[in-house]
Amino acid sequence: TQLLEQSPQFLSIQEGENLTVYCNSSSVFSSLQWYRQEPGEGPVLLVTVVTGGEVKKLKRLTFQFGDARKDSSLHITAAQPGDTGLYLCAGAASGTYKYIFGTGTRLKVLA
């Protein structure tokens, strides 16, 4: 069974701090997505990475796909209260129709 482990599970930081969330697996994925979910809502896609070593930036968020396509990281620079939410990674293996979701990282940014 493929597993995606995220760390840390919970993170509470002050506004302006930087943070990194990790998503790790022993399996290789053909692509990996990051979603953010706010309370009472469904997850919303932030980014998709498909190439080993790929780095994508979305304003203050930087996403990296590992060279071996088994892991990914999300780095937030100068976090703001609006970044508060549940961050989920989801990986798709080649030849399958489904994404495996990570366990999630719950981030709280305090003003």
Added chain:
Amino acid sequence: DVKVTQSSRYLVKRTGEKVFLECVQDMDHENMFWYRQDPGLGLRLIYFSYDVKMKEKGDIPEGYSVSREKKERFSLILESASTNQTSMYLCASTRDLYNEQFFGPGTRLTVL
């Protein structure tokens, strides 16, 4: 504005009841999914449908069935609800596999 809607935001049912959760998407997507979300477990796939009347089991299909009679609508059925089915249920759709999944707001189901 693309949309996935779910029939209820909150639902309370009793053990043994038959429960219907409905999901509608307005994006003409081929693929639709039902997940359940539990703390510490992430999202787990219950069933997936890639076309009308076509379905495939996900990772945790036991105790659930699905129906897709029209392209835009995907229903999740709990034939006889049990307390361990208390959870948040999320529906999603996507045009192509491996592309963005659009999620509904979720239905928080409590089975007493």
